[in-house]
Amino acid sequence: MRPEVPAAAPRASSTSRASFGERLAAARSGKGSLCVGIDPHPALLAAWGLPDSPEGLERFSLAVLDAVGPVSVALKPQVALYERHGSRGLAVLETLLARAADAGALTIADAKRGDIGSTMQAYAEAWLGEGSPLAADAVTLNPYLGFESLRPALDLARSTGRGVFVLALTSNPEGRSVQHVGGDASVARSIALAAAGENADQDGAGRPGHVGLVVGATIGDAAERLGLDLARLNGPILAPGVGAQGAGTRELRAAFGGALPLVLPTSSRAILAAGPDGARLRAAAERTRDELA
């Protein structure tokens, strides 16, 4: 029932029993809270003088890992930008994930996958399964088919010491037409409640849970208005939108309030634009991290 395992670097979690929440907390205490997106957009590749090809992707990805891995809590490769190059692009992502594991950098595959039953099980095995060439430390998931449809990934993450981040409340204006629907019992609120319930069902020792949420850093007061009690999540919150989309300390405070200690502010383009020089790239990440500390 397992995918065939090609010769690949061992994954950090293969030899570890620590939960994703514990591993994240350890990384956080040493490296701060900033998550950096690895987004090899065509325009960024061009700005770095790289071709829009699998070779360009690989040089870009490994350069970001080297420069930013040591100063960020996690790296978040955007899967769409690898998939855009087909199977050869995905092979580059496999290389990046293996190298990151070797370097001790946590990875969050931003794949936004979602399906049901045995199909969801297949996505779970792809992104969270021991020995899978695409396995990351965590993966982002999409709950349109119901939070509970994600069960195979929730369970596999828990058993392999990995994590998931479920889309809840995003800052793009179109997201409201789904996420805000339902008033006091909004879709976004029900997702947040379900995630908190999942994390509460841990060992009772206050151990951080493995089920995170994706909540945009520029949502303003939407979480409060919709009654999302994010401070009780007991899991990590991935908050894209820092930098290029305008979020800084003030926006993060407004969006998250008492849940701020759970937040991983996430920045991509504002940092990546400082490349390709590795020292400038690292300095940009450190500056952002320190500004948000």
Place this chain on the structure above:
Amino acid sequence: MRPEVPAAAPRASSTSRASFGERLAAARSGKGSLCVGIDPHPALLAAWGLPDSPEGLERFSLAVLDAVGPVSVALKPQVALYERHGSRGLAVLETLLARAADAGALTIADAKRGDIGSTMQAYAEAWLGEGSPLAADAVTLNPYLGFESLRPALDLARSTGRGVFVLALTSNPEGRSVQHVGGDASVARSIALAAAGENADQDGAGRPGHVGLVVGATIGDAAERLGLDLARLNGPILAPGVGAQGAGTRELRAAFGGALPLVLPTSSRAILAAGPDGARLRAAAERTRDELA
């Protein structure tokens, strides 16, 4: 801005200006309405005597194409089951898509992708872009980030003569917690309205639109209760759940009523279980198709 194009078979639509709706109608008049899912689940591979490996996937996929392509309106490979084998699995999917195009079989990549902005643009280019190794005739999309977040795919599909199928109302019980929320203004209804609006905005000549929906064949009266006016979609409806999940003619009538002419009943496991013998596989598909005619 384009992905590098490896040597690959030409795609049917690269040389055609026909819209996806027109191409689907042409296929339908010759081959009937049945869509067959290509779902290389580990258990099915085992039942066919094939290894759970990229090699097994390839033999399975091409056998289904050969046997079922000539008697189905479209083939729907389940992307999760290829992704489970990493980049090598995706390479098999590329081979399948190229062979299907050569054979004149329409393909619907069941990927359920969804994202925003330039990231959604990357998914659109991966699955719908001219020359992309993963380009299919259509792709399934997930609207949790808002129907309008799918704009890059809607537009690219239109301009390349391809199609999309947006998740609307599914039959898995967990789906209700998102799709049914909102009462008379439910999430599912708003998705169906937006899709119909997109298709209405065509050339005014009653030409079938390129924006389809995914609606489960076993939803019962949910579409009616939630006020989805599917008969006005002017686009195709992909209806999984025929066969293994229990839907037959009666269930399709109950679920779709006057929208039945738009429906592509979709069956996977009930047909695939008849393999690996090609003649038995084709006979199973023909029997299902004729029963539903």
